[in-house]
Amino acid sequence: MIRAVGLISGTSMDGIDAAAVEITEDSPLRVKSRACLSRPYPKEIRETLATLCRPGAGLALDACRVSMVLGELFAEAALTVIEQAGWSPDQVHLIGSHGQTTVSDFGESSTLAGYRAFSTLQLGHPAVIAERTGITVVSDFRARDIAAGGRGAPLAPMLDSLLYGAPGKARVLLNLGGIANLTYLPASGDPAEVIGFDTGPANMPLDLLVRRWSGGRDAYDHNGVLAGGGRVIESLLACLRQHPFVAQPPPKATGSEEFGEAFIEQVLAWAPDASHADVLATLAQFAAETIGDAMTKWFPGTEPLLDVVASGGGTHNPALMARISAALAPTPLRTLDRIGGDVDAKEAVLFAVLGYLTLRGQAGNLPSVTGAVRSVPLGSITPGALGMVWPGLG
Amino acid sequence: MIRAVGLISGTSMDGIDAAAVEITEDSPLRVKSRACLSRPYPKEIRETLATLCRPGAGLALDACRVSMVLGELFAEAALTVIEQAGWSPDQVHLIGSHGQTTVSDFGESSTLAGYRAFSTLQLGHPAVIAERTGITVVSDFRARDIAAGGRGAPLAPMLDSLLYGAPGKARVLLNLGGIANLTYLPASGDPAEVIGFDTGPANMPLDLLVRRWSGGRDAYDHNGVLAGGGRVIESLLACLRQHPFVAQPPPKATGSEEFGEAFIEQVLAWAPDASHADVLATLAQFAAETIGDAMTKWFPGTEPLLDVVASGGGTHNPALMARISAALAPTPLRTLDRIGGDVDAKEAVLFAVLGYLTLRGQAGNLPSVTGAVRSVPLGSITPGALGMVWPGLG
Numbered sequence: 001m002i003r004a005v006g007l008i009s010g011t012s013m014d015g016i017d018a019a020a021v022e023i024t025e026d027s028p029l030r031v032k033s034r035a036c037l038s039r040p041y042p043k044e045i046r047e048t049l050a051t052l053c054r055p056g057a058g059l060a061l062d063a064c065r066v067s068m069v070l071g072e073l074f075a076e077a078a079l080t081v082i083e084q085a086g087w088s089p090d091q092v093h094l095i096g097s098h099g100q101t102t103v104s105d106f107g108e109s110s111t112l113a114g115y116r117a118f119s120t121l122q123l124g125h126p127a128v129i130a131e132r133t134g135i136t137v138v139s140d141f142r143a144r145d146i147a148a149g150g151r152g153a154p155l156a157p158m159l160d161s162l163l164y165g166a167p168g169k170a171r172v173l174l175n176l177g178g179i180a181n182l183t184y185l186p187a188s189g190d191p192a193e194v195i196g197f198d199t200g201p202a203n204m205p206l207d208l209l210v211r212r213w214s215g216g217r218d219a220y221d222h223n224g225v226l227a228g229g230g231r232v233i234e235s236l237l238a239c240l241r242q243h244p245f246v247a248q249p250p251p252k253a254t255g256s257e258e259f260g261e262a263f264i265e266q267v268l269a270w271a272p273d274a275s276h277a278d279v280l281a282t283l284a285q286f287a288a289e290t291i292g293d294a295m296t297k298w299f300p301g302t303e304p305l306l307d308v309v310a311s312g313g314g315t316h317n318p319a320l321m322a323r324i325s326a327a328l329a330p331t332p333l334r335t336l337d338r339i340g341g342d343v344d345a346k347e348a349v350l351f352a353v354l355g356y357l358t359l360r361g362q363a364g365n366l367p368s369v370t371g372a373v374r375s376v377p378l379g380s381i382t383p384g385a386l387g388m389v390w391p392g393l394g
Numbered sequence: 395m396i397r398a399v400g401l402i403s404g405t406s407m408d409g410i411d412a413a414a415v416e417i418t419e420d421s422p423l424r425v426k427s428r429a430c431l432s433r434p435y436p437k438e439i440r441e442t443l444a445t446l447c448r449p450g451a452g453l454a455l456d457a458c459r460v461s462m463v464l465g466e467l468f469a470e471a472a473l474t475v476i477e478q479a480g481w482s483p484d485q486v487h488l489i490g491s492h493g494q495t496t497v498s499d500f501g502e503s504s505t506l507a508g509y510r511a512f513s514t515l516q517l518g519h520p521a522v523i524a525e526r527t528g529i530t531v532v533s534d535f536r537a538r539d540i541a542a543g544g545r546g547a548p549l550a551p552m553l554d555s556l557l558y559g560a561p562g563k564a565r566v567l568l569n570l571g572g573i574a575n576l577t578y579l580p581a582s583g584d585p586a587e588v589i590g591f592d593t594g595p596a597n598m599p600l601d602l603l604v605r606r607w608s609g610g611r612d613a614y615d616h617n618g619v620l621a622g623g624g625r626v627i628e629s630l631l632a633c634l635r636q637h638p639f640v641a642q643p644p645p646k647a648t649g650s651e652e653f654g655e656a657f658i659e660q661v662l663a664w665a666p667d668a669s670h671a672d673v674l675a676t677l678a679q680f681a682a683e684t685i686g687d688a689m690t691k692w693f694p695g696t697e698p699l700l701d702v703v704a705s706g707g708g709t710h711n712p713a714l715m716a717r718i719s720a721a722l723a724p725t726p727l728r729t730l731d732r733i734g735g736d737v738d739a740k741e742a743v744l745f746a747v748l749g750y751l752t753l754r755g756q757a758g759n760l761p762s763v764t765g766a767v768r769s770v771p772l773g774s775i776t777p778g779a780l781g782m783v784w785p786g787l788g
Contacts, residue, residue, distance in 0.1 A: 002787060044507040052454055060446055060496065063454035065504065065511035071541070072509045093787055102454065110459065113438040115466045117459035119519075126774060127537035136786050143521035144776070147465070358777070359784035380520060380774035381784060382538070383752070388786055390753035390775060392530050393396060393487055 001025075003091055005078050005135070006345075006352030008098040009070075009124070011178030011256055012207050012313075013049045014219050015040035018077040019348035020085035020092075023356055029162050031353060035084035036345035039077050040219075045069065052102045053256050063102065063123060070100055071128025078133055089133050096355020096379075097139045098347070099124035101255065119143075120152055126382040136384040138355035144379065145365040150372030153253035157183040157196030157369045158357075159350045164339060165189050169306035172295065173336075174324075175346060176314025178204035179254055180291055183369075187303055195299065196369035197250035200243070200290035201259040202314045205283050208264050213276055221280060224319030230281030236271040240286040250298050251371040284320045292327030304331075311336040311346040354378055395419075397485055399472050399529070400739075400746030402492040403464075403518070405572030405650055406601050406707075407443045408613050409434035412471040413742035414479035414486075417750055423556050425747060429478035430739035433471050439463065446496045447650055457496065457517060464494055465522025472527055483527050490749020490773075491533045492741070493518035495649065513537075514546055520776040530778040532749035538773065539759040544766030547647035551577040551590030551763045552751075553744040558733060559583050563700035566689065567730075568718075569740060570708025572598035573648055574685055577763075581697055589693065590763040591644035594637070594684035595653040596708045599677050602658050607670055615674060618713030624675030630665040634680040644692050645765040678714045686721030698725075705730040705740040748772055 002023040009016050016039045024030040041049070048066050052058035078095050082088070099122030110117045126139040142152030160173040160183040173183040180202035184195040206227065207220045221227050245254050271279055295305070308328055314320050315335050325333040336343045354364045363375030396417040403410050410433045418424040435443070442460050446452035472489050476482070493516030504511045520533040536546030554567040554577040567577040574596035578589040600621065601614045615621050639648050665673060689699070702722050708714050709729050719727040730737045748758045751772070758772030 042507045048506065056453065058454040059450065060452040060454045060457035060515060063457065064513040064515040065506055068513045068537075068540070069506045069509040069511050112442065112459055112463045113436045115463040117463050119458040119462045121454060121458040125513075125537055125541070127534070128541040131538060131541035131770065136784065139774070140521070143462075143519055144525060146462070147519070147522040147525035356787075359787055361777070361781045361783045363780055375780065376525065377777045377780055377782070380533070380776045382774040383755070383771045384786070386757055386769065386771055387755040388771070388784070389755045390530065390782070391785060392778070392782055393750075393753055 002093045002356055003087060004352035004356050005081060005092060005095045006348040006350060006355070007074050007078060007095060008347045008351055009100040010347065011101060011204055013100065014046065016074060016077045017345060017348040018081040019345040019352060020081045020087065021349055021352045023353065031163055031349060033342050033345055033349060035081050036342060036348060037077065037081050037084065038344065041073065045073070049100065049102060053260065055262065058102065063121065067123040067125045068128055070123050071125035072132065074124045075129045075132035078129065078135070089135055092135050094355050094359055095129060095133065095135050095137045096351035096353070097124060097126060097129055097137055098122060098141060098351045099139060118146055120146065126380070130382040130384050134384045136388065137382040138358045138379045139382065140380050141351065141354055141364060141378040144376050145370045145372045148372040148374055148376045150365060150367065150370030151251060151253045152370065154181045154196050154198060154369065155354060155364065156181060156347070156350055157194050157366050158364055159353050160185060161191050161194050161366065162353065164309065164341065166306050170303045171306045172308040174291065174308050174310045176202040176310055176312035176320070177347065178202065178207070179259065180287060180314070182291065182294065184299055191366055192368055194366050194368055195250065196366065198253045199294040200245055200254065200287065201283070202287050202312065204256065204259050205264050205267065206280055208261065209276070209279065220313070221317060224317035226277050227280035227284045227317065228319035230275065230277030230279070232285045233271055233274050233278050233282045236267070236274065236279070236282045237285060239270045240282070246290055251369060281319065284323050287320060288323035288327040291324055295328070307332045307334050309334050309336055309339055311341065311343045313344070315343045396487045396750055397481060398746040398750050399475060399486060399489045400742040400744065400749070401468050401472060401489060402741045402745055403494040404741065405495060405598055407440065407494065410468060410471040411739060411742040412475040413739040413746060414475045414481065415743055415746045417747065425557055425743060427736050427739055427743060429475050430736060430742060431471065431475050431478065432738065435467065439467070443494065443496060447654065449656065452496065457515065461517040461519045462522055464517050465519035466526065468518045469523045469526035472523065472529070483529055486529050488749050488753055489523060489527065489529050489531045490745035490747070491518060491520060491523055491531055492516060492535060492745045493533060512540055514540065520774070524776040524778050528778045530782065531776040532752045532773045533776065534774050535745065535748055535758060535772040538770050539764045539766045542766040542768055542770045544759060544761065544764030545645060545647045546764065548575045548590050548592060548763065549748060549758065550575060550741070550744055551588050551760050552758055553747050554579060555585050555588050555760065556747065558703065558735065560700050564697045565700045566702040568685065568702050568704045570596040570704055570706035570714070571741065572596065572601070573653065574681060574708070576685065576688065578693055585760055586762055588760050588762055589644065590760065592647045593688040594639055594648065594681065595677070596681050596706065598650065598653050599658050599661065600674055602655065603670070603673065614707070615711060618711035620671050621674035621678045621711065622713035624669065624671030624673070626679045627665055627668050627672050627676045630661070630668065630673070630676045631679060633664045634676070640684055645763055675713065678717050681714060682717035682721040685718055689722070701726045701728050703728050703730055703733055705735065705737045707738070709737045
């Protein structure tokens with residue numbers, strides 16, 4: 001039995017999610033969550049990260065400095081979740097750390113000196129995590145898939161395919177983070193037929209607006225109270241539906257470049273006199289529609305879906321969930337805890353499992369999902385301590 | 395016998411040095427260079443890197459994009475040097491890639507949210523190198539030493555200590571790159587008594603001035619012709635001697651932050667009417683003096699030095715070498731080829747050997763040199779292909 005820790009900070013950049021899991025190496029793999037936690041970033045870190053993401057304002061020197069400090073915070077989160085699981089660090093086989101995505105450049109046409117310059121930057125230096133914990137760290141999962149011609153995202157479909165398939169039935173896993181992404185698991189169970197992509201925004205524009213309007217006091221719309229009290233502004237929704245990402249066929253991935261600060265500026269310019277509640281309700285409706293439309297537009301064949309299984313912070317927003325449920329009807333919308341998962345820790349669990357796959361020499365990407373030309377081992381391995389000998393030397 | 399490739403681009407940021415070496419695992423280790431090459435960067439890359447290093451101008455997004463493209467260029471250099479060595483890629487056990495240092499933040503007082511934010515950024519993504527070559531890559535050597543409280547530099551003393559000791563005699567290895575660094579190897583051969591640090595500038599300010607004056611046509615003072623025809627400006631030399639880095643005790647490391655563009659602006663402001671040749675001669679004299687002074691100021695005891703053995707691009711500048719030789723007299727100055735090394739490939743060989751040490755589970759830093767609290771494995775391992783199983787899983 002393998003003890004693994006997964007670490008991630010999402011596109012909302014508000015803190016670290018950590019999970020401690022036991023992996024039993026059966027076929028299929030079994031993963032049991034022992035502990036999980038969320039730990040907010042200090043204010044100074046949140047502000048530094050926000051600056052890093054502002055177009056034209058994020059300095060490489062600051063990225064570099066904050067990466068070392070995020071390494072410290074990720075290490076502390078790892079040590080805390082290990083303690084909560086009742087383990088000691090020397091019992092833990094690995095940490096899979098996604099890090100903090102700050103910069104990503106998903107423009108297909110991006111080239112430099114004649115080469116594809118498609119890139120993404122994950123902060124939270126693995127050397128610091130390995131040094132503080134003494135545990136081997138697997139990190140920077142996206143770059144290898146990008147090097148193999150993929151988009152480096154989404155990665156969740158591998159976990160979904162390993163853990164959450166419904167034999168003989170087609171199922172969709174839906175994660176509602178800053179961005180919404182989904183995984184279509186075919187009834188055949190064949191990984192080559194798995195589809196997965198980002199559908200568009202989920203919490204990101206809602207969170208950014210609530211933070212702005214509250215002067216930073218609220219990080220999100222608690223229980224969806226604001227969005228739940230609003231009405232959809234049809235003229236704004238019509239503008240949102242024209243967003244080029246919606247019409248783009250999968251595989252596709254997005255982030256704060258498309259649905260971050262610049263996007264909410266545009267939203268406010270389109271509806272300058274609207275109430276806060278109405279703007280949030282409209283954005284929730286836009287998220288729900290893009291999720292619903294993605295299923296009718298991009299899924300193969302006529303196989304009926306057993307259900308759509310949601311995870312992520314968005315599951316705690318009843319206003320968003322109600323709109324998604326309506327957009328999906330008659331397919332039922334469930335939450336991940338109903339099929340044995342953890343709605344809040346899913347992404348952290350993902351990176352624990354992806355780290356495990358890399359250390360076992362196995363592929364972590366699904367080429368049908370990311371667009372890569374082949375299956376590759378994801379990430380880099382930072383040894384926890386001296387004395388670990390790489391097997392390739394003979 | 396291990397076949398390894400080492401890759402580095404130095405602080406002068408003009409191209410990639412690659413070396414293909416055979417490592418024989420005797421005690422002491424034996425390293426034989428099979429091929430080496432230097433490959434200049436395309437103009438667009440040099441310009442992007444120059445912008446990245448300008449204070450306040452280097453964007454994280456650009457660092458991220460250029461890192462992917464440098465990965466391509468490093469991979470091409472590796473494949474070429476492998477061919478020149480008469481090998482095929484599947485015969486090569488590892489690539490050790492230092493990458494391109496662009497940003498480094500060596501200010502001791504640098505903190506963020508209460509944590510030490512001391513950092514350095516190496517570009518040239520290992521995922522791209524591993525994907526293009528199919529060879530396992532060890533990279534990002536400096537961060538782990540920094541995480542262990544060190545400066546992440548210099549790293550050459552480990553190689554010097556393994557390969558170039560003179561049993562029963564004290565010896566100094568001197569590398570003349572953009573920055574000059576030296577390694578003192580004690581007569582005892584005890585690694586704990588090795589001293590190593592950057593003494594200050596070597597080629598960096600000379601190269602930057604020649605590039606500026608020639609409008610980019612010349613990358614350096616060929617054969618030191620300009621510097622050789624100049625005379626030392628005593629008033630300028632007096633100003634240079636006041637540079638705070640000179641008086642700082644080791645362990646110490648420096649880079650373009652202290653001896654790059656801002657430094658040459660200051661030099662030109664101090665001597666606005668001086669001839670180009672005189673400015674270069676004075677900078678060469680400053681480099682020579684800081685090297686000579688370092689030996690009398692910071693070396694322990696009274697053990698006479700057998701010799702000082704120089705490597706790096708600066709060995710091809712007779713004007714610089716003559717001034718260093720005079721500053722060291724009566725200790726003889728030799729070049730590395732005289733004791734079986736390669737003056738131009740030393741740094742590339744270093745990273746091939748450091749990569750090897752990491753894959754063998756051995757330490758790559760010398761705490762007495764970097765200031766780290768302990769010996770640690772350096773770098774991260776990016777698997778070349780599927781099927782490589784990390785031994786720590788049991």
